[in-house]
Amino acid sequence: MEVQQVLHxxxxxxxxxxxxxxxxxxxxxxxxxxxxxxxxxxxxTTNLPRCLRVADLGCSSGPNTLLVISEIIDAIDETCHQLKxxxxxxxxxxxxxxxxxxxxxxxxxxxxxxxxxxxxxxxxGPCSITGLPGSFYDRLxxxxxxxxxHSSYSLHWLSQGLIEEAKVDSFNLPFYMPSHxxxxxxxxxxxxxxxxxxxxxDVNWDGSDDDDDNNKAGFMFDRFISGQKMAKCVRAVxxxxxxxxxxxxxxxxxxxxxxxxxxxxxxKEEGKFVNFVISLKGK
Ligand SMILES: C[S@@+](CC[C@H](N)C(=O)[O-])C[C@H]1O[C@@H](n2cnc3c(N)ncnc32)[C@H](O)[C@@H]1O
Numbered sequence: 001m002e003v004q005q006v007l008h009x010x011x012x013x014x015x016x017x018x019x020x021x022x023x024x025x026x027x028x029x030x031x032x033x034x035x036x037x038x039x040x041x042x043x044x045t046t047n048l049p050r051c052l053r054v055a056d057l058g059c060s061s062g063p064n065t066l067l068v069i070s071e072i073i074d075a076i077d078e079t080c081h082q083l084k085x086x087x088x089x090x091x092x093x094x095x096x097x098x099x100x101x102x103x104x105x106x107x108x109x110x111x112x113x114x115x116x117x118x119x120x121x122x123x124x125g126p127c128s129i130t131g132l133p134g135s136f137y138d139r140l141x142x143x144x145x146x147x148x149x150h151s152s153y154s155l156h157w158l159s160q161g162l163i164e165e166a167k168v169d170s171f172n173l174p175f176y177m178p179s180h181x182x183x184x185x186x187x188x189x190x191x192x193x194x195x196x197x198x199x200x201x202d203v204n205w206d207g208s209d210d211d212d213d214n215n216k217a218g219f220m221f222d223r224f225i226s227g228q229k230m231a232k233c234v235r236a237v238x239x240x241x242x243x244x245x246x247x248x249x250x251x252x253x254x255x256x257x258x259x260x261x262x263x264x265x266x267x268k269e270e271g272k273f274v275n276f277v278i279s280l281k282g283k
Contacts, residue, residue, distance in 0.1 A: 009060050010236045011101040019062030019104075021236035023229075024207035024273070025153045026064050029071075032152065032277040035197055036068065037075040039279040040148055044076055044088070051089040052076065053147050057136040058154020059094040061101035066112055066129075068150055069094075073127065077120055087120075090127035095140060098133035099240075105131060171245050173238070180276055193280035205230040205262070205271035227263030230271065231255050 009018030044052060054072055059065045069092050080087045094105060109129055116127060134140050136151070158174040178186070180200060187195050206226035235255045243251055265271060 009062070009100075010239050011061070012104065016232065016235055016239065017062070018060055018236040021229075021232045022060070022062050022064055024203060024205075024233050026067065027203050027207050028273075028275050029064055029067055029152050031201055031203070031275070032199075033071055035199060035277045035279050036071060036150060039196070040072050041075050041079045043148055044079060045083065047147065048085070049088055049147055051091055053091045053093075053145060055093040055095055055132070055141070055146050055149050057095050057149060057151035058157070059096050059100070059105070060154075061096075061104045064152075065094065065105055066108065068152065069129070070112075072148070072150070073116070077124070087124055090125055092127065092129040093132040093141075093146070094129060095132040095134065095136060097135060100133065102131040102133065167246060171242075173241065177274075183276060183278065187278075187280065191283075193282055195278060196281045197277070197279040199277040200274065201277075202272040202274050205233075205266070205273065207233065223263045223266040226266050226271075227259045227261075230262045231259035234258065 010016050010021075011018075013019045040054075054069070056065075056068055073090060076090075077087055079085075094102075096102070112129070113127070116124065132140060136154075156175055156177050158176050161172070161174070180198060184195060184198070187193055204226070206229040208226070232255075235251075235258075239251060239255075242254065246254075262271070
């Protein structure tokens with residue numbers, strides 16, 4: 001079976017779903033927000049497009065899917081308010097692989113539009129949000145049609161190959177975490193963009209934010225709770241691929257063991273994910 005068909009986050013809103021277990025990714029989106037807001041406001045005031053076309057690559061399905069889009073819309077609304085400009089129209093493309101749970105996203109759109117109208121008034125927009133199934137390693141859009149491309153926690157997923165036989169040896173997660181030097185080199189070699197901003201920060205494996213004073217005050221570290229959160233978060237991401245290759249029956253046992261290993265590790269040292277926020281500008 002092609003990786004494309006099984007590379008999707010756990011569907012729905014249940015206990016093991018990505019929607020329920022994506023707090024860590026939400027924290028990263030919040031930390032990257034100043035760069036995203038700064039870049040989109042800058043782009044908008046430079047080009048003043050009548051219709052702002054935005055795409056989110058690897059949008060998944062859950063509370064984070066429309067979070068970035070509403071941050072972008074709020075930032076443009078605020079910029080227009082300050083500069084006394086009429087707000088543009090918005091065309092938003094939510095991209096993910098075809099196996100993503102687009103149906104769940106579509107069902108949330110009427111409420112999202114209603115909320116927008118309530119907050120910003122009838123004259124705002126219009127804003128249209130469309131699902132765009134397909135791999136971001138293939139061509140998704142006609143040339144030069146998108147003003148702003150956003151992607152969070154998705155570009156480390158590699159392009160697709162076929163999974164081979166012989167179970168463990170042949171199990172490949174299509175996943176790569178580059179160093180910031182490798183990232184800079186790729187941008188430089190590709191040549192279409194220059195690196196406008198690069199920020200690096202880490203977050204705890206369990207998605208708690210130890211930089212945040214409010215959080216620090218109420219936060220009691222418990223290695224079992226943190227191990228459980230981390231195991232649920234990884235399960236929400238990797239279960240479809242692991243179940244497809246090794247079968248459904250191993251899943252509960254595997255992730256219970258994984259939770260124990262993580263808790264054990266956290267009793268000895270901290271677990272951190274390193275994150276890069278990059279903003280690229282076309283040359
Ligand atoms: C960990 S989720 C991140 C979702 C969301 N951006 C967030 O921050 O919560 C990664 C998403 O990237 C998608 N993805 C991976 N490879 C992709 C590709 N080649 N084309 C489109 N989407 C891809 C996965 O299906 C998954 O929904």
